[in-house]
Amino acid sequence: MRNGAVALGPIDDDLTRLVRDELRTLDVIDVQGEANSPIAAELMIVCDILTQVPERPRMGPPAGRMVYTAPQQSGPIPSERRLDLLVADVIRMATHEILIGSGFWNEAGVDSLLDVLRPAIVTRGVGTTVFAQYTNNRFAERLRSSTADLEATGQFGIEWYGGPANSLMHAKFVVADRNRGYLGTANLTSLGFSHHIEVGVELTGSQAKDLAAFLDELRKKGLFRDDPDESHQI
Incomplete structure (x- = not known):
C-alpha cells in the first residue's frame, strides 16, 4: 500500500495529479505521498464493497401509456x-x-x-x-x-x-x-x-x-x- 502511494510521485500527468490531490484531500496520503495506512485500508474496503454491488440495469426510453x-x-x-x-x-x-x-x-x-x-x-x-x-x-x-x-x-x-x-x-x-x-x-x-x-x-x-x-x-x-x-x- 505504501509503495503504491509513493509510486504516484514521479508520474506527472493531469490524471495522476488529480488523483494525488484527491488522496491528499482525503488524508489517504500525506504531502510527501506516504500512505496513511488506516485511512487507506478503509478506502480499500469501501472500494472492495463497491465492486461487489450489482450493476444497475440500464433504463430504456420512457414507455408510452x-x-x-x-x-x-x-x-x-x-x-x-x-x-x-x-x-x-x-x-x-x-x-x-x-x-x-x-x-x-x-x-x-x-x-x-x-x-x-x-x-x-x-x-x-x-x-x-x-x-x-x-x-x-x-x-x-x-x-x-x-x-x-x-x-x-x-x-x-x-x-x-x-x-x-x-x-x-x-x-x-x-x-x-x-x-x-x-x-x-x-x-x-x-x-x-x-x-x-x-x-x-x-x-x-x-x-x-x-x-x-x-x-x-x-x-x-x-x-x-x-x-x-x-x-x-x-
Whole structure:
C-alpha cells in the first residue's frame, strides 16, 4: 500500500495529479505521498464493497401509456386509459402539424374528429394531412364531403394510398408536431372509438418523430396521391 502511494510521485500527468490531490484531500496520503495506512485500508474496503454491488440495469426510453376501447357492457375505462380521449388530446394540443391515418372511416367517427380538428385548422392554422385507403367511392366521398370546407382553407389535405394490388394503408395513427402521437389497432371510426376491443399506445417524442419520417419517405416514393381516382391499385 505504501509503495503504491509513493509510486504516484514521479508520474506527472493531469490524471495522476488529480488523483494525488484527491488522496491528499482525503488524508489517504500525506504531502510527501506516504500512505496513511488506516485511512487507506478503509478506502480499500469501501472500494472492495463497491465492486461487489450489482450493476444497475440500464433504463430504456420512457414507455408510452397504453389506451383502450371496449364495449359499454365491459364497464367504464378510466379517462386516462381511453383511446378516443388520447386521440382527441393529441389533436387538441397540436401547434403546427397533424398527421392522421386510418384504413376505414364512418360519418360518426369523422364528426368526432372534426370536433377537435376544426379549431386546430381554422383557429390555430395547424396544417393537417390525412392518409387514407381508397376502398370505394362510398368511403372516399364520405371522407371528402365531410372535410371539403377544411380543404378550402389550404391547411388540410387528404392523401390516398396507391400502393400495389392487395396492399392496404392499414396503419392507424395520429401524430402532432412530430413529438407526440397515438398508434393503435382502432380505425378512426365511431366503432373503433367506442364499441370494438381496441388497443393503442401514446407515442414518445422519438417514436412520433420516427413515424413522421417514415410517412415522409412513403410520400417521396409516390405511394400517396391527392386524388382517390388516381390511387386505384393495379
